[in-house]
Amino acid sequence: MEELAENAGIEIGHLSFTPEELQQAYTRLFINSPGGIPAPPYASVYVAGQGLLMQEGYGQAQDFYQRAGLEPLNKEEPADFLPVELFFVAVLLEKKAFDLLSEFLGTHLLKWFRIFEERVQAANPHPYYSLLARLTLFYLTKLNEEVFG
């Protein structure tokens, strides 16, 4: 993570944590928490403001995977789970499928990720997840500019 942050020009500062701390923080942000989780990591929750799993955002992600001739291996997590979508970005880059990548970022991933990132930062997150969200936003934004230009 240090390397990623350095390349992005983001100051990490001093990060220290125990695995248990991260477990708890992750659960509160992304799994179950009083008042509802602040930032469900699924496109479906944000796209069209539906607030539910497996809706339009899920369908969009599936369509993009299909157009790339791919399908997710992991069937337990919904196809629009953030890590799956990020991995898809990496795959498209490797395949040099820049047009599809540009469309994926511009019309789907970045659109919902921006709201997601805001919600993470607004939820008084553990510094680790705050940084992770910032880094991801930085790289996705940069990448979008690059593939678009």
Add this chain to the structure above:
Amino acid sequence: MKRRRFLKLSASACAALAALELQGKGMFRPAVASTGDAQGLPGSLGAKEIPSVCEMCFWRCPIVGKVKKGRLVKIEGNPKSPANDTRVCARGNSGVQLIYDPDRLKYPLKRTGKRGEGKWARISWDEALDEVAHNMNKVRDKYGPHALAYFDHGASAEFMRGIFKALGTENYTNEPAFFQCVGPAALAFIKTMGYITSGTRQYVDMKNAKAILLVASHIGENVHVSHVSEYMEGLSKGAKLVVVDPRFSAPAGKADIYLPIRPGTDTALLLAWMNFIIEKGLYDKDFVKSHCTGFDDVKAAVKKCTIEWAAPICDLKPEDMKKAIITLAEARPHVAIHPGRHATWYGKGDTSRHQALGMLAALFGAVGVPGGLYFPTPVKKGHSECAECGGEPETPDESIQEDYYPFASMFGSPTSKLVEASLTGKPYPVKLWGINGVNILQTIPDPYKTMEAINKLDFIFCEEIMPTETAMWSDIVLPGATYLERYDAVYSYDLLTPYITVRQPVVKPMFEVKSSYWIARQLAKRLGLECFQAKDIREIIEEELKPAGLSLESLNKKGGLVPIKAKPYRKRKDLKFKTESGKINLSVTDFEDEDLDPIPKFIPTPAPPKGYARLIYGRVPVHTFSRTMNNKWLHNEWPENQLWLNDEVAGKIGLKDGEEVVLENQDGYKSLPIKLKVTPGIRADVVYMAHGYGSRSKMLTKAFKKGASDQFMITEYINDPFMGASSHRTNFVRIIKGNKVINIPDLCPIPPQIPRFKLKNAASAKTGGKK
């Protein structure tokens, strides 16, 4: 930075960021050719259809799940089903929103804060199951097997029950389904008729009845599709309807005769009716002579119970009472005396009240005939030993079942006794609770006491689908698969339109949720129990299907369901009951042997103390228990409950329809805010709210604090002396508006036979000491 370099860096960055979560080396594979999901068609058109069984409530209608690209898009009734056809109710439809609710439980969780606080950490299944097994062993070694207790309900709870049984505890089952619901009615009918006329199902033929009696059954407010359709069909064919209810319920609106009875006096009415038909010769003499025992005793016992005696007790007009019983008698034997379902009302007289309903049906000869009570149709179904865990419970020196309530052990351990034993350690310590499929804090009377008891436990865990209050109070939460994501068992339906079908997953389990069978099997393994031999639950299902000449494959080829010929009625000469005498017991000697009344007596339940009204509750048709309030569609339909208040009462105390109030019960506990529904459709001495609202789980983002919870106002309960169920209609409330406590005016005079409830601590109740 050069474009190429950056792209390369981004690629590894994205992979790295993604890998932080899934350690995914390859998260994708080349797409397999489309399975013919009919791309591009709108809605559920062209979807793959998978037959299964609903569990939005326990009625379990056959359904078809429509799936597109791995996503459930719609649920309909299974058109092969003779019971519901393509119909499902609002809840059945909304199963879609149960699996896709972002609030649902997704991974095993371990409590990291205080019990009830809702601070959790995600852990692995191994860690979660190891922890549960370790604590079960530890508690059992230290305190003995009976220190383990299991709170169970519904299909998800069945396998795990076997584990508790195998570990030797007598507390391997204490279903709120019995001790907070149907227990007294089930017992009454088993002893009277020899079978569970009312349990999960009610074997009452409203479809072919010429008259129907409902005693506080509010069909249509509670919805079980085939049950409601048969009731509506009966009415549409001209059946007369008599409704007895302190509240003008949905069926009261359809009634030919509506009797707004004083709560707690139903048995007085039923005894007077029996006396009336015996005296006037309006009963079925031939049936009683050939198929009933104890008639002479009953005749003598009810002799003094005249209509004139009952009228002031029930607060009803004698002429209405007579008109109603004559209407029912004229339809005999085709008269549907509904056996009731939720029966845990007042504690002392509950079993007797349902016994009286059974007796009335028998006196009309309305058993085994069209329009009366009928018999279940036997369905050929196998039994797999692989589904079992073996082991027999040990008998403790002092049992919290039969040493307290003679018929408790037919149902398990009375819930209230388990809570008390957990609090006091008497008659033995209870130190570990396993909970499966029931939100105990919104189910068992006096949730405050339940929370106190939980705080005394060494360990508490649950298998749950939603983060309910119960999950919040658990040390370990095991996320269960919903009914749409798992196999369960072969289901048969033995009512008027019998069939055999099977529950099977319509979509793959999401996240890390697991099926109940998998969870039970893994836990049993860790406990060193040799059970659940089948690796895959499908082996069990195949075994269960075999005697019906079916396999999963052949059943699915037939649309997932096979109808069976119904055999509900009997010719009179062939009638035989599964009682010792082979006849209906109008007087139950099994009760007499335990020094309980063999023939129902009217036992008055205390009337409201001055300034209070009795709290009663019921259902809304779009919700089940406290289970569905967070479902997006159902929440949208009926987001909160209202408090029904008599219009004359409201006028006298200056309250208006729609105003928000708080309730305070006889022990000083206050409710969440609730809006008033001012109506002439309720007696002046009761108030009513629908059950299941007022969630206290902050994890349920839609249901949290919506409406008020009746359960959190039920702190006073009396146990049924027959089987130990706890009463729910023995609580009284007054109204708080702003900071003002408002007394309910006394508009219903109380006859001398009925005492008033005595406030335990008038002073504390007056100042409302508790929250």
